[in-house]
Amino acid sequence: MLGFILKRIALLLPTLLGITIVSFGFVRVLPGDPVLLMAGERGIKPERYQKLMEQFGYDRPIWEQYLDYLNQLLHGNLGNSLVTKQPVVTEFFTLFPATVELSICALLIAVSIGIPAGIIAASKRGSFWDQSLMGTALVGYSMPIFWWGLLLIIVFSGWLQWTPVSGRISLLYYFPDVTGFMLIDSLLSGQKGAFTSALSHLVLPSIVLATIPLAVIARQTRSAMLEVLGEDYVRTARAKGLSPTRVVGVHALRNAMIPVITVIGLSVGTLLAGAILTETIFSWPGIGKWMVDSISRRDYPVVQSGLLMIAIVVMVVNLLVDMTYGFINPRIRHD
Amino acid sequence: MTDITKSPSAQDVKRQMRRQMLADFWFYFSENRGAVIGLWVFMALVLLAVFAPIFAPHGATEQYRDAFLVPPVWEEGGQWEFLLGTDAVGRDMLSRLIYGARFSLFIGVVVVGIAATTGVCIGLIAGYYRGAVDTIIMRIMDVILAFPSLLLALVMVAILGPGLLNAMIAIAIVLQPHFVRLTRASVLNERGKDYVTSARVAGASPFYLMTRTILPNCLGPVTVQATLSFSNAILDAAALGFLGMGAQPPTPEWGTMLAEAREFILRAWWVVTFPGLAILITVLAINLVGDGLRDALDPKMKRS
Numbered sequence: 001m002l003g004f005i006l007k008r009i010a011l012l013l014p015t016l017l018g019i020t021i022v023s024f025g026f027v028r029v030l031p032g033d034p035v036l037l038m039a040g041e042r043g044i045k046p047e048r049y050q051k052l053m054e055q056f057g058y059d060r061p062i063w064e065q066y067l068d069y070l071n072q073l074l075h076g077n078l079g080n081s082l083v084t085k086q087p088v089v090t091e092f093f094t095l096f097p098a099t100v101e102l103s104i105c106a107l108l109i110a111v112s113i114g115i116p117a118g119i120i121a122a123s124k125r126g127s128f129w130d131q132s133l134m135g136t137a138l139v140g141y142s143m144p145i146f147w148w149g150l151l152l153i154i155v156f157s158g159w160l161q162w163t164p165v166s167g168r169i170s171l172l173y174y175f176p177d178v179t180g181f182m183l184i185d186s187l188l189s190g191q192k193g194a195f196t197s198a199l200s201h202l203v204l205p206s207i208v209l210a211t212i213p214l215a216v217i218a219r220q221t222r223s224a225m226l227e228v229l230g231e232d233y234v235r236t237a238r239a240k241g242l243s244p245t246r247v248v249g250v251h252a253l254r255n256a257m258i259p260v261i262t263v264i265g266l267s268v269g270t271l272l273a274g275a276i277l278t279e280t281i282f283s284w285p286g287i288g289k290w291m292v293d294s295i296s297r298r299d300y301p302v303v304q305s306g307l308l309m310i311a312i313v314v315m316v317v318n319l320l321v322d323m324t325y326g327f328i329n330p331r332i333r334h335d
Numbered sequence: 336m337t338d339i340t341k342s343p344s345a346q347d348v349k350r351q352m353r354r355q356m357l358a359d360f361w362f363y364f365s366e367n368r369g370a371v372i373g374l375w376v377f378m379a380l381v382l383l384a385v386f387a388p389i390f391a392p393h394g395a396t397e398q399y400r401d402a403f404l405v406p407p408v409w410e411e412g413g414q415w416e417f418l419l420g421t422d423a424v425g426r427d428m429l430s431r432l433i434y435g436a437r438f439s440l441f442i443g444v445v446v447v448g449i450a451a452t453t454g455v456c457i458g459l460i461a462g463y464y465r466g467a468v469d470t471i472i473m474r475i476m477d478v479i480l481a482f483p484s485l486l487l488a489l490v491m492v493a494i495l496g497p498g499l500l501n502a503m504i505a506i507a508i509v510l511q512p513h514f515v516r517l518t519r520a521s522v523l524n525e526r527g528k529d530y531v532t533s534a535r536v537a538g539a540s541p542f543y544l545m546t547r548t549i550l551p552n553c554l555g556p557v558t559v560q561a562t563l564s565f566s567n568a569i570l571d572a573a574a575l576g577f578l579g580m581g582a583q584p585p586t587p588e589w590g591t592m593l594a595e596a597r598e599f600i601l602r603a604w605w606v607v608t609f610p611g612l613a614i615l616i617t618v619l620a621i622n623l624v625g626d627g628l629r630d631a632l633d634p635k636m637k638r639s
Contacts, residue, residue: 018478029494135369138626142618144570146577147593147611150600154608158601273483277574291486292578295493307490311481 023308024069078305088305097180099286103271106209114214118221140215149208149281166283170197205282213267220263224256265321363631370627376620384436391430395587399425404603420605431587438588439569446568449507454514459545462522476512484509492580499582502575510564521553555632562625566618
């Protein structure tokens with residue numbers, strides 16, 4: 001197992017290097033001079049220009065700059081935001097829990113509805129249930145989630161006034177950051193109504209973010225189940241006289257879960273991409289909104305390093321999924 | 336008994352085979368009711384887009400100064416002149432939506448065109464030559480795939496500058512690795528087979544082998560991927576437009592329309608609802624067709 005893990009990590013190294021090249025190249029391929037670009041339209045004095053060129057090392061050969069960049073990365077130095085002057089790493093880790101909280105809730109919704117929906121559809125293949133579930137799943141899969149979020153705001157925040165429009169918690173509550181997860185922190189604070197407030201802020205964004213993964217998981221579960229239900233061992237289990245629930249729930253499900261887990265793992269990328277849109281719509285203070293805001297503010301160090309860190313997060317999660325996969329299915333370890 | 340029917344020429348046989356294949360394909364495709372409906376909707380959208388000036392009651396950017404935020408005709412205060420109402424600067428929603436179909440379909444065609452042709456070519460080369468070429472190409476594709484696609488597209492547009500053309504280029508680059516992987520996998524699968532070896536022994540050049548011998552047998556999965564990419568391209572372009580990085584106002588692109596409508600979300604539901612509905616219907620129709628194509632082209636599905 002250790003060998004398998006090490007092999008997977010070794011396979012990731014070239015990709016990791018490639019990602020650093022992309023994020024390094026990002027500022028260099030910008031048309032124009034990076035220092036002039038950062039100075040913006042106000043312009044810059046020649047002396048200061050020269051000083052900045054030297055400070056950032058733009059006057060040296062490109063490969064030397066890249067090695068320097070790698071060296072900085074290895075020391076955990078990813079530059080400072082041009083707007084807030086804060087280190088990008090600090091900002092990233094302040095905002096990251098908000099995105100993680102949102103993504104976990106979305107994933108929980110997607111898994112807890114998607115898998116049962118897929119199982120029901122597969123076990124009643126061709127029925128009304130199958131068709132309506134899979135029809136709904138296809139609608140979800142085709143959903144422009146930024147519009148879906150706006151619709152939910154119109155209905156639940158506008159017409160029904162059930163949920164707030166934006167943010168993570170009502171401004172009435174203030175408590176220290178313990179875990180960074182608003183749901184847990186609000187409970188820990190012991191303030192009355194804080195948890196409900198946090199929850200009501202979280203509901204709509206989670207539903208929006210869950211939509212596409214939910215549809216993908218339901219479709220994948222159905223097709224994996226259908227494949228497994230045709231296997232001999234399922235027929236044997238049936239012939240033995242086991243109840244349909246047991247056949248589907250135990251014998252078939254365990255084997256059908258392998259492709260489903262892959263899809264769940266892959267949806268982490270989808271979640272982070274979806275977080276860009278969801279967080280923008282709901283003004284959710286996570287890394288998705290941070291990236292969009294930084295792009296519109298031309299805060300290039302943030303864009304550059306944010307891109308790098310998000311890619312690394314996706315890679316690490318995919319690696320973890322690969323490992324789980326190896327645990328569940330021993331055949332994969334040995335190929 | 337000497338009246339032997341004229342033996343068909345090779346040309347005829349080929350034509351007949353092709354016809355038979357098409358008939359087979361249609362048989363499997365039309366079994367999927369959703370796919371047929373999707374195809375009809377899609378064709379209707381194409382017609383709308385092509386003949387937009389005929390169908391649209393007003394111009395796409397024509398402003399009516401006395402008709403700001405007029406609700407749809409069935410709501411109180413609606414006017415028959417503006418069936419789906421008007422937006423905040425007095426433009427007819429219906430006309431803008433009809434013209435918007437042009438942009439979305441155009442985006443889909445161009446993006447998939449670029450992504451599929453470059454992707455298939457690169458995939459063919461990687462799969463055919465193997466070795467170092469293959470490794471380098473696939474590592475580059477891994478890097479592109481390591482980023483969440485929308486984020487990478489967003490950052491690329493930020494570099495290139497906002498606009499529809501740059502958005503299309505960025506989305507094409509993001510979608511292209513899928514074509515490379517898919518083509519490479521089918522080429523690897525096909526290149527060891529006897530018909531390829533015999534063609535090579537007969538003296539076919541690598542170029543001929545790649546494009547004429549192997550490629551036609553890889554096209555099934557590529558077609559399905561192209562359909563899926565078509566709907567993804569439309570969604571991503573709309574998302575970029577929504578974030579202000581795609582088509583710029585006053586272009587009647589659906590995502591851009593949504594971005595403009597955002598501030599009126601609680602006052603005028605129609606300016607928000609209809610553009611998104613248009614995106615959803617288009618993408619849904621294409622995905623329905625995609626599902627049908629997959630069922631019809633995937634030999635594994637036919638047996639079940």
